[in-house]
Every structure is written in C-alpha cells, then in structure tokens.
Amino acid sequence: xxxxxxxxxxxxxxxxxNVTLSCEQNLNHDAMYWYRQDPGQGLRLIYYSQxxxxxxxxxxxxGYSVSREKKESFPLTVTSAQKNPTAFYLCASSGGTHNSPLxxxxxxxxxxx
Amino acid sequence: RKEVxxxxxxxxxxxxxxxxxxCTYSNSASQSFFWYRQDCRKEPKLLMSVYSSGNEDGRFxxxxxxxxxxxxxxxxxxxxxxxxxxxxxxxxxxxxxxIFGQGTELSVKP
Numbered sequence: 001x002x003x004x005x006x007x008x009x010x011x012x013x014x015x016x017x018n019v020t021l022s023c024e025q026n027l028n029h030d031a032m033y034w035y036r037q038d039p040g041q042g043l044r045l046i047y048y049s050q051x052x053x054x055x056x057x058x059x060x061x062x063g064y065s066v067s068r069e070k071k072e073s074f075p076l077t078v079t080s081a082q083k084n085p086t087a088f089y090l091c092a093s094s095g096g097t098h099n100s101p102l103x104x105x106x107x108x109x110x111x112x113x
Numbered sequence: 114r115k116e117v118x119x120x121x122x123x124x125x126x127x128x129x130x131x132x133x134x135x136c137t138y139s140n141s142a143s144q145s146f147f148w149y150r151q152d153c154r155k156e157p158k159l160l161m162s163v164y165s166s167g168n169e170d171g172r173f174x175x176x177x178x179x180x181x182x183x184x185x186x187x188x189x190x191x192x193x194x195x196x197x198x199x200x201x202x203x204x205x206x207x208x209x210x211x212i213f214g215q216g217t218e219l220s221v222k223p
Contacts, residue, residue, distance in 0.1 A: 031209050033211065035213070041215060041216075042119075042200060042213045042214055042215035042216045043157070043200070043213040044213075045210065045211070045212060045213075048209060048210060048211075050208060050209045056208065056210070058210070059212075088154075090156055090157070094209075094211075096209060098144055098145055099144075099145045099162055099164075100145075101147050101159045101162055102147070102149075102157075102159070102202070102211060103159075104156040104157055104158075105156065106155075106156055107155075107156050
C-alpha cells in the first residue's frame, strides 16, 4: 500500500541534542512538507520541498534543517537552536500540482527535557 | 492579519443540527483550498477539496467565495462521530506553500 511513514512515533531527547525525524513516502509525490503542531493549535509550516535537491523555508524554519536528496525522503533535523522543540511533528506529501491535497504520515511526538 | 484564519471554537451542537464553519484567506491569488478533519492526537485526514463551483459529499458541502476571500464547510444532520477539529488549508500562490488555519473544534452532543 502506498503511504507516508514517519518514524519513530515517540522520541525523547535531552536539551542541547540535535535529533532527526524520518519521513518516507512511496506515493511518487513530488512535494513534501513538514509541519509542527502544539497542543490546541493548528499546523505551522516548517519547510517544504517541491522537487529533489530544492526546499524552501516555511513560517517557522528557525532551529530546523532539512534535506531532499531523494524524491521519497525528506528528513527533518531539530537542532539545539530550536527554543521550544517539544511538539507533534507531521510530514506530508502531495502531487505538487494545482488542487493536489496533502497526505499525512502518522506524526512523531518529540519531547525534549 | 493571519494568512489563513478560521472561526474560533469550540462549537457545541446537538445531534442532527446543521453547523457551518468559515475560513478566510489573505492572498487573493490563492488557487487551492481544502478542508481536513483531525481527531485528537492523530494526523489530519482530507475531508474535501474545495472547488470554485462548490461541491458536496453526502452531508458535507464546501463553498468558495473569491470576492470575500473565504471558504466554508457546512455539515448537515450532525452525528456524534463528526466531533473533531476541522482545519482549512489554502495555498499562498508561492510555489506550493500550503498554510493551515488554526482549526475549529466541533463537539456533537446526544
């Protein structure tokens, strides 16, 4: 079955450590996205990528980095520079054309203490 | 002004009620619009795309008003299972940038 896989589901880290969240899709989608969701809030865009080897900052990119070396993979690194990293992280992909909806992975809950 | 803004919630309605949500967007050049449903602690699921002519899927109707720059979602004959947070999404005509509203919580009571 085609879909988006995020791993791990839960992640715990100590403050000051970088951590990388995995996102893989086998939908052959061109576009991939990372969103962050805090309790009781909507989704805020961190980074997005329309094609391989290219990506753009979203509204809250500070303290995060991404790469898009392969079409199916879009890992997100949460660096120690991110002030409040504890959140629910959602990866999504879309066909990248007009009116292509987003398909989401199950998300990763990151807790930093 | 936020790029995509939704009605504040929560909406508490009885079973069988009709409920409507609105979502305004700031970029008049936006082309793509969607409604998503999110259950507690889960990922959002696509409910409907929103087309210029409006579209309907069973008890759900989505409308687009370009002149006033908003989209709407109408839910008829509400069920208990409709209880969730409803999120609107709009593109910003910036190379695929898709932005969510903050979400509106719906609670359908017996």
